[in-house]
Amino acid sequence: MDPIQSLHWILFLPLVSATCIALFLRRHGSIAAWLSTATAFSIAGLALNLLLTTDGKIGWHHDLAKLGEISLGFGYLLDANARLMLFVVTFVAAWIHLFSIGYMQEDEARGRFFGGLSIFMFSILGIVLADNLLMTFIFWELVGFSSYMLIAHYFDKDFAAAASKKAFITNRVGDLGFILGIAFCLHHYGTLNFEALASVSTFQGVPIIVGLLLMCGFLGKSAQFPLHVWLTDAMAGPTPVSALIHAATMVAAGVYFMARVSFLLAPEVLQWMAVSGAGMAALAGLCALAQTDIKKSLAYSTLAHLGIMGCALGLGHPELAVLHMAMHAFFKATLFLGAGSVIHGCHHEQDMLKMGGLLKKMPITAATFIAATLSNCAVPFFAGWYSKDAIIEAAWHQHHYAIFTFLALAALATCIYSGRMLRLVFLGQPQSKNAEQAHESPWTMTTPIIILGLGYSIAAGFAADAIIPASSRQVIEKPLQEMAFHLSAPSTWVGIFALTFGLLGSLKFYAIFPGRDSLQVFSPQTYKLLEYRYFDHAYGWYINHIQRRLAEFIAFLDLLVINGLAVRWIAGGFTAAVGQLTSRTFHRGQTRGYALWITLGSLLIIWFLLAR
Amino acid sequence: MENTTLAHHLLLAGLLFVIGLTGVLVRRNLLVIYMCLELMLTAATLALVAFSRFNQTMDGAVFVFFIITVAAAEVAVGLALIVALFRQQKTVQSNELNTLCD
Numbered sequence: 001m002d003p004i005q006s007l008h009w010i011l012f013l014p015l016v017s018a019t020c021i022a023l024f025l026r027r028h029g030s031i032a033a034w035l036s037t038a039t040a041f042s043i044a045g046l047a048l049n050l051l052l053t054t055d056g057k058i059g060w061h062h063d064l065a066k067l068g069e070i071s072l073g074f075g076y077l078l079d080a081n082a083r084l085m086l087f088v089v090t091f092v093a094a095w096i097h098l099f100s101i102g103y104m105q106e107d108e109a110r111g112r113f114f115g116g117l118s119i120f121m122f123s124i125l126g127i128v129l130a131d132n133l134l135m136t137f138i139f140w141e142l143v144g145f146s147s148y149m150l151i152a153h154y155f156d157k158d159f160a161a162a163a164s165k166k167a168f169i170t171n172r173v174g175d176l177g178f179i180l181g182i183a184f185c186l187h188h189y190g191t192l193n194f195e196a197l198a199s200v201s202t203f204q205g206v207p208i209i210v211g212l213l214l215m216c217g218f219l220g221k222s223a224q225f226p227l228h229v230w231l232t233d234a235m236a237g238p239t240p241v242s243a244l245i246h247a248a249t250m251v252a253a254g255v256y257f258m259a260r261v262s263f264l265l266a267p268e269v270l271q272w273m274a275v276s277g278a279g280m281a282a283l284a285g286l287c288a289l290a291q292t293d294i295k296k297s298l299a300y301s302t303l304a305h306l307g308i309m310g311c312a313l314g315l316g317h318p319e320l321a322v323l324h325m326a327m328h329a330f331f332k333a334t335l336f337l338g339a340g341s342v343i344h345g346c347h348h349e350q351d352m353l354k355m356g357g358l359l360k361k362m363p364i365t366a367a368t369f370i371a372a373t374l375s376n377c378a379v380p381f382f383a384g385w386y387s388k389d390a391i392i393e394a395a396w397h398q399h400h401y402a403i404f405t406f407l408a409l410a411a412l413a414t415c416i417y418s419g420r421m422l423r424l425v426f427l428g429q430p431q432s433k434n435a436e437q438a439h440e441s442p443w444t445m446t447t448p449i450i451i452l453g454l455g456y457s458i459a460a461g462f463a464a465d466a467i468i469p470a471s472s473r474q475v476i477e478k479p480l481q482e483m484a485f486h487l488s489a490p491s492t493w494v495g496i497f498a499l500t501f502g503l504l505g506s507l508k509f510y511a512i513f514p515g516r517d518s519l520q521v522f523s524p525q526t527y528k529l530l531e532y533r534y535f536d537h538a539y540g541w542y543i544n545h546i547q548r549r550l551a552e553f554i555a556f557l558d559l560l561v562i563n564g565l566a567v568r569w570i571a572g573g574f575t576a577a578v579g580q581l582t583s584r585t586f587h588r589g590q591t592r593g594y595a596l597w598i599t600l601g602s603l604l605i606i607w608f609l610l611a612r
Numbered sequence: 613m614e615n616t617t618l619a620h621h622l623l624l625a626g627l628l629f630v631i632g633l634t635g636v637l638v639r640r641n642l643l644v645i646y647m648c649l650e651l652m653l654t655a656a657t658l659a660l661v662a663f664s665r666f667n668q669t670m671d672g673a674v675f676v677f678f679i680i681t682v683a684a685a686e687v688a689v690g691l692a693l694i695v696a697l698f699r700q701q702k703t704v705q706s707n708e709l710n711t712l713c714d
Contacts, residue, residue, distance in 0.1 A: 589710030591645075595636050 004060045006050050007076050010043045010090070011129060014121035021115035029110030036114035037097040040121060044094040047086050059195070061131060069190060077131035077194055081322050085128045085256050088326045092248045092333050093121055095448035099337050100240040102444035103344055113153055113238065120146035120245060127253050133182045133192040136257060140178070140217065143253065144171045147245050151237040163233035170230040174220020181213030185264075198263050211269035214261055222254025224273075224310050225280040228303055229535045235295040239340030242295055247302045247336050248329035255309045255325050259318035274314025278395070278406035281307030285413025289420065289519060290530035293350045294339045297421060301376065302332055304410050311407065312391045315398060324387035331375035331382075334453035338369035341445050342425060345438040352424040353517060354432035361438040364446045366426045368453030373418045377503055378411065378495055389495055408494040415502025423510040621662035628655035642694050642704040653683055 017039040025032040061075030078086070097117060104110050123146055126139030152164035186192060188210065189200045218224060223231035234246045245251075258265070258273075265273075281304045288300035305328045312321035343350055345362050359366045375382035378389055392411065395404040430436040440446070512518045520527040586597065628651055635648030657679050664672025698704050701711075 589712065591706040591709065592637055592640070599633060599637065 003050055003054050003058050003078075004076070006046050007058070007060070007078070007129060010046050010050070010086075011076075011122065011125050013039050013043050013046075014118045014125065018115050018118035018122060021111055021118060025115075026111040029104075029107070029114075032111040032114045033101050033104070036118045037094075037101060039118060040090075040094040040097040043121070043125075044090040047090040051083055051087055059131060061193070070186060070192075072134055072192070073132060074135055075131035075193075076129040078129065081256065081259055081319070082128055084322060084326055085252075086125070088252075088329045089121075089124055089128060089249050092329050092452065093117075093124075093244055095452050096240050096244045096248075096333060096337065099243075099340065099445050099448040100238075102442045103240055103340050104238065105442075107238075109153065113150070116146055116150045116153070117241075117244070120150065120250075124249050124253060127257065131194055133185060133194075133197075133261075137175075137179060137182055137217075140221065140253075140257075141175065143221070143250050144168060144175070147171075147234070147250055150241040150245060151234050153238050153241065154236070157236070159233075160236040163230075163236040167230040167234050170227050171220040174216045174218070174227050177213045177216020178220075181210060181216065184210055184213055194260060197261070201263050206264055206266050208266040208268050211265035214264060215258070215269055215273065218254040218258045218310075220254075221257075222251050222306050222310065223303060224254070224306065225276045226535065228280060228284070228306075229533075229539065231303055231306075232296055232299040235293070235299050239295065239336060239343060242299070243333045243336030243340065246299065247332040251302065251306055252309070252325040252329060255306070255313065255321050258310075258313050259322050262313065262318040265313075270314045270316060272314070274311050274395075274400065274403055277307045277310030277312075277314055278403040278410070279307070281305070281311065281410035282406045282413065285410045285417065287530050288413065288417040290527050292353050292517065294342065294352045294355075294421065294425065295336070295350060297352070297417060298332070298335055298339060301335075301414065301417065302328075304414060305332065308388060308391055308407065308410060311403060312394065315391070315394050315400070315403070317391070317394050320387060320391050320394060324391060327375070327387045330452055331372040334368055334372035334449055335376065337445070337449045337452065338365050338372065341365040341441045341449060342369075342438075344441055344445065346432075346434045347437070349432065349434040352421065354434065355425045355430070356428040357426070357430040358438055359426040362440045364440060365449065368449040369426070370422065372453050373422055377415045377418050377499060379499060389492070392494060408498070411494055412498040412502045415498045416506045419503040419506030420510050423507050427507070428511065618662060618666040621666075622659060625655045625659040625662065628652075628658065640705050640707050642697070642706055642709075645706065646690055646694065650683070650687065653679075 017036055020035060021032045025035065058078040059076065061073050063071045063073040065072045097114075100113070100117065104113055107113060120143065123139045123142035127136055127143060130136040130139060148164050148168040151167055152160055154160040155164070182192065185197065188207065189197055189204065191197060191200065219227045231246060231251065235242050237246070284300045284303035284307060288297045288304070291297040291300060305324070309321045309324050309328070312318075312324060342355065342358060342362065342365060345358070345365070346355060349355065371382075388411070392404065392407045395407055430438070510518050513521050517527065586593075632648045632651035632655060635651065636645050639645055639648065657676050660672045660679075661676055664670065664676075694704060697709070701709060703709065
């Protein structure tokens with residue numbers, strides 16, 4: 001198959017699947033599940049085949065509309081970053097689909113769920129392949145929609161409905177900036193095509209405002225400071241959704257997009273991204289310590305890693321950011337799926353303090369979870385090590401010591417919360433009846449976590465040659481060569497310190513009080529400080545006290561000026577006057593009268609046309 | 613017949629049209645109004661044929677066949693409507709059919 005044709009198939013197969021499910025399979029959950037999963041696996045196969053058999057850049061473009069000089073179109077641009085992203089998205093998604101079959105076994109609304117997964121696949125692949133800003137934006141919004149739909153899967157629960165609204169609205173705030181950025185690009189450069197923009201922007205220069213506006217989209221979608229508040233609440237969705245959308249692919253799409261338009265980002269914008277990313281990484285890592293819900297804790301971990309990716313972009317290493325995104329996708333998907341397996345095994349118990357001792361009861365889940373955790377902590381030769389340490393190293397080499405400190409703190413926090421999670425969930429004694437009766441999950445759930453966890457968390461970096469298709473490895477190779485085992489590098493010291501002190505220390509620390517959180521026992525104030533959701537409260541205050549006042553004022557103006565003066569008084573008065581006049585003359589219920597007026601009107605028109 | 617021109621034909625068509633229009637405006641019986649409407653349609657058709665004849669093209673002439681066919685179908689519907697109206701309202705005088713106005 002020629003490459004463009006296979007790209008068409010890859011993009012549109014999920015749409016076909018989603019349409020079939022929406023139209024015919026709503027009530028046939030199991031058929032829908034297998035249809036959606038089969039689609040995911042076939043596009044993974046197609047993508048793998050494409051990546052193995054082709055090389056270099058592949059481009060294709062079709063103009064949908066031409067407005068003067070500007071062409072709005074639909075097209076593909078498959079470069080090195082896109083290849084890696086395509087591989088990660090299709091591959092991770094396929095296994096998560098399989099996992100969902102087991103996880104959603106007893107759900108009534110499976111049809112809707114799998115339809116949602118398919119429409120999500122369509123949207124994210126659109127972002128990956130898009131060759132222009134407009135197409136990216138359209139699929140960006142589709143991704144937002146599917147995220148909304150899947151977070152609200154349990155829409156009869158208040159918290160899920162609220163979380164989906166929060167995610168959607170927060171993303172709108174970012175997307176407003178994004179669409180303004182697109183408009184500005186069109187105005188300033190006259191094109192939306194990535195390659196054209198790249199060449200035009202090199203000799204025309206880049207105004208700060210373009211980067212700032214485009215960054216807004218990234219802030220929303222990738223849950224960067226200050227729009228990060230939605231991600232932890234988004235965990236209200238089913239766990240596979242958290243794994244696929246809110247850890248591995250969608251939130252990473254922002255990073256990918258920024259890497260794609262990195263030539264449009266002015267130095268000031270990069271500076272901000274680096275500082276805020278590193279700061280958020282440290283803060284989110286610490287906040288993960290004060291969460292008892294296993295998924296919320298993982299969500300904070302995702303925030304921390306997204307911060308690290310943002311920081312890598314800001315440091316001017318988009319390829320490192322994309323590499324970390326890929327590695328993170330594998331181990332975080334495994335962690336979430338492992339958490340899903342644990343939750344499923346413990347009869348929908350999500351509180352870590354009520355788990356414990358699951359190592360023996362769920363050995364496969366535990367082994368993969370531990371492997372992914374080690375990768376998350378950047379233990380040498382695990383996937384996370386290659387990318388994360390390279391980013392920390394980059395910060396040191398560019399003499400951004402503040403950023404370096406934040407990143408080091410984030411690395412330490414990562415190790416601590418990972419140790420805490422392992423200790424609370426898998427070691428010690430079961431702390432509740434549900435944990436005592438835990439059982440290993442069915443094969444549809446364990447196979448994906450074995451493949452993603454053992455195969456990729458461990459090997460993705462180490463054996464990149466064997467696992468990741470050569471064509472998508474161009475992104476990885478450069479950082480890998482740069483890394484080249486600097487045993488004396490500061491990042492290595494940070495890593496070793498974090499691992500010994502953080503991981504081992506927390507394993508010990510959290511063993512002190514079984515069934516309770518040791519930090520909360522020792523220092524309730526610190527725990528409270530980390531638990532408190534400053535931004536939710538700040539935004540709540542802003543909306544209640546400032547935005548609502550403004551909205552009420554505008555509503556009052558509307559009532560007074562538009563509704564009162566313009567509509568009631570001027571327009572209403574005029575209509576009433578004319579109505580009084582015309583009803584006597586025109587509306588008399590006589591067919592002949594109407595015919596006369598029609599004739600006169602026609603004559604008037606003919607006269608007008610001829611007289612010109 | 614030799615020296616008839618396009619203008620003669622158009623004059624005739626216009627005359628027929630005005631007669632039909634006047635009928636529509638002044639008569640009250642729906643049946644008569646309907647006949648006058650048909651007269652207006654025929655006038656337009658006549659103009660079409662005339663143009664076709666004097667422009668040496670067959671388009672208009674062919675078109676007329678369609679118009680006549682469709683008009684026949686339309687007359688059937690229109691007459692059926694008038695019959696139905698009469699059954700319900702017991703009148704076909706247009707000045708008495710003003711239920712919607714009151």
